[in-house]
Amino acid sequence: MTEPLSIPTIDVHAHLLLPEVEEAVAGQPGLLEAQGLDARRNGTAALSVNRPMVGARLPKLTDVSVRLAAMDEAGVDLQLVSPSPSHYHYWAESRLAEQVCQLANEGTAAHCAKAPDRLHGLGLIPLQHPELAVALLDHALDQGLRGVEISSHAPGPGGTREVELSDPRLTPFWARAEETGALVFLHPFGCTLDERLDQWYLSNTVGQPTENAVALSHLIFSGVLDRHPGLKLIAAHGGGYLPTHIGRSDHAWRARPDARGCAREPSSYLKRLYFDSLVHDPHVLRELVRAAGPGRILLGSDYPFDMGTDDPLGALRAADLPDHDFRSVRGGNAAALLNLD
Structure with a gap:
């Protein structure tokens, strides 16, 4: 396969x-409770594996020279770097949450500044405090970052209703992200199915x-994407189960009036989102390309965690895509999204 070197x-x-983030939350009220919830949801076996796994990867997670060497070995020219989702700390009250996000934004920018020709960054916003989201998105952009990373939901402040991505309180954030062209990277952390997934690492795999x-x-169903058609949203892990099971959503939209919160069939919105390629199965990756379109899939590795891949290009080649689609996923789509020359 001959590939243009310009891509x-x-x-x-x-x-x-970012050690500075963890230093900021250490000993704070709410941390122990959050850690207890994490332990219940993941189970003791998973936590006993996670700690040494992360410990062994600390140089890859903190040292730019180690990161660049790993990129070279994998054949990766550029990375879009985001904080570990463990830094979300959505339990934090507003003042601490603001500090966490500012530290994450500044730390990520400083990390990427050590190799600006190869690293681009994303920051954080406090999803649990929607009223702070716009200011902290602007803070991330002011550091030179390309946008922010968010989870799938957050507990509501003060015990209020959970903040779903359809929550009207997030409307100013979506509007600002659309206005500025900021990237929003949707990367879940944890799952609300709780102890049902506390064995066999189901908390992550499922x-x-x-x-x-x-x-x-x-x-999709709430109409957020109708109201903000210019959003640049990237879904990690290939968007999870939705893209390959979107037919059920379309059927619900056609059959039930209570599923008509969006203007068109749900499957049509897949072509307005972006998805990474990290699905661990070439057949699923081909279906994702079919469902969303080859112009909407971006290479992803989840570097350097064990649920990712050390060889994202090998995983992409295994899908046996047409040459043009391969080149688009390998870097062409991301280059256009990042407005690279």
């Missing part, structure tokens, strides 16, 4: 750890794609 290989799903499907469905 860089771009990985849009890669993470970093929970993450479930959360993706629920969050995207909120955006």
Whole structure:
């Protein structure tokens, strides 16, 4: 396969750890409760694996030179780097949440500034405090970041109703993201199915794609994407279960008046979203390309975690896409999205 050298290989799903964020939340009220909930949802076996797994990857998550060497080995020219979702800390009260996001934005920008020709960054907003979202999106953009990363939902402040992505309180955030052209990277962290998934790492293997499907469905069925057609939203993990099961959503939209919150069939909105390629199955990746269109799929690795891939290009080649589609997913689509020359 001959590929034009002018198209860089771009990985849009890669993470970093920021010790300054964890230092800011250490000892704060609410942290122990949040850690207890995380333990219940994941189970002791998963947590016993997670700690050494992350520990072994600390250099890859913090050291730019190690990151660049890994990128070279994988054949990746550019990365879009986002904070580890463990930094969301959506339990935090407003003042602490603002500090967490500012530290994450500034730390990510500083990390990427060490290799500005190869690294672009995303920051954080406090999804649990919608009233702060616009200001902290602007803060991220002011640092030179390309946008922000969010989870699939957040607990409501002060015990109020959970903040879903369809929540009207987020309308100013969606409007600002659309106005500025900021990227919004949807990456779930945790799953509200709780102890039902606390064995065999189901909290991630089943929970993450479930959360993706629920969050995207909120955006579609509520009409958020109708009201903000210019949003640039990237869904991690191939959008979870939704793109390959979108026919059921279309049927509900046609058959039930209570599923008519959006203007058109739900499947039509897949072509207005972006999805990373991290689905771990070439057949599923081909179906994702069919459902969303080859212009909407971006290369993703989940670097450097164990639920990702060390060889995103190999996973893409396994899907045996037509040459043009391969080049688009490898980097052409991301280059256009990032407005790269």
